[in-house]
Amino acid sequence: MLLWSAPDPAPNPRRVRLFLKAKGLTIEEKMVSLMAREHKSDEVVALNPRGQVPFLELDDGRVIAETISICRYLDDLHPEPPLIGRDPFERAETDMWIRRVETALGTPVGLFWQHGHPLTARLVQQIPAMGEAAKAQALAMIGWFDGQLSSRPYLAGERFTLADIALLSIVDFGGWIGLAMPDDAAALKGWHARVTALVS
Ligand SMILES: N[C@@H](CCC(=O)N[C@@H](CS)C(=O)NCC(=O)O)C(=O)O
Known part of the structure; x- marks a missing residue:
């Protein structure tokens, strides 16, 4: 492969x-x-x-x-360790979170990267207003994920899954392009440290 x-x-x-x-x-x-x-x-x-x-x-x-x-x-x-789920409910729950991560956060982060970041300016015809709107949406969703993670260690409760890996890659990319986690996003920061340790 x-x-x-x-x-x-x-x-x-x-x-x-x-x-x-x-x-x-x-x-x-x-x-x-x-x-x-x-x-x-x-x-x-x-x-x-x-x-x-x-x-x-x-x-x-x-x-x-x-x-x-x-x-x-x-x-x-390679089913072990299970990072998607052991049964139909777990697999669907992981999928639900992956979709939320990709559509609700990944999309505005991607649009900000394309339309609001100087590094991509030479690659695409930027629409600055779209970049601004995407930035606001991305920051709002970062706040939403912070709220969700205030009651459990991982997106799918006690299970560390592919959904956490998906969120980690987007949160880190967001930080790199100027969409850092806000200082008061304590739950998200705690989750970030936990998941980073698992994949380091
Ligand atoms: N939906 C694809 C997205 C892949 C993607 O956008 N990859 C980026 C690198 S992070 C890329 O190849 N961008 C170049 C392009 O879209 O032209 C996936 O989940 O793999």
Whole structure:
């Protein structure tokens, strides 16, 4: 297997690396340079028509793209420790949290990155108002996750799951691009320290 990837702080490739670490697995990685736009090369687009990383190239040539799909595949191959769930309820609960993380926080963080950050200004036609709106939405959702985590150690209660890994990668990327956790987000900060320790 070959994991086509990119270095930190790219959040999606990092999420698979964190998942592998939590599973105790190692897969050979092939790094592409996003800044050099290697992910848009003919070679990469032939393998993943979205022209994005990460994606997993199997030994027989088949390809799985999309971070969560890659992690699901690896979790099926290596069920221990369970990072998605042991039964239908746990798996659905983890999925619910992954969707909340990706849609409610990942989307505005991504829009802020595209429309509000100077590093992407040369890559996309930015709409500054969209960047501002996305920033407000992202900060509001960071506050919402802080509230959710005030009553339990992990998103899915007592279980550390792929949803926590998804949230960690987005929170850390947010911090890197100027959407840091506010000082008063005590529950989120405590969760952040707990989850970081588990994947370090
Ligand atoms: N939905 C995809 C998103 C992948 C993605 O956006 N990857 C970024 C790197 S963090 C990328 O390749 N960006 C380049 C592009 O979208 O053109 C996933 O979950 O894997």
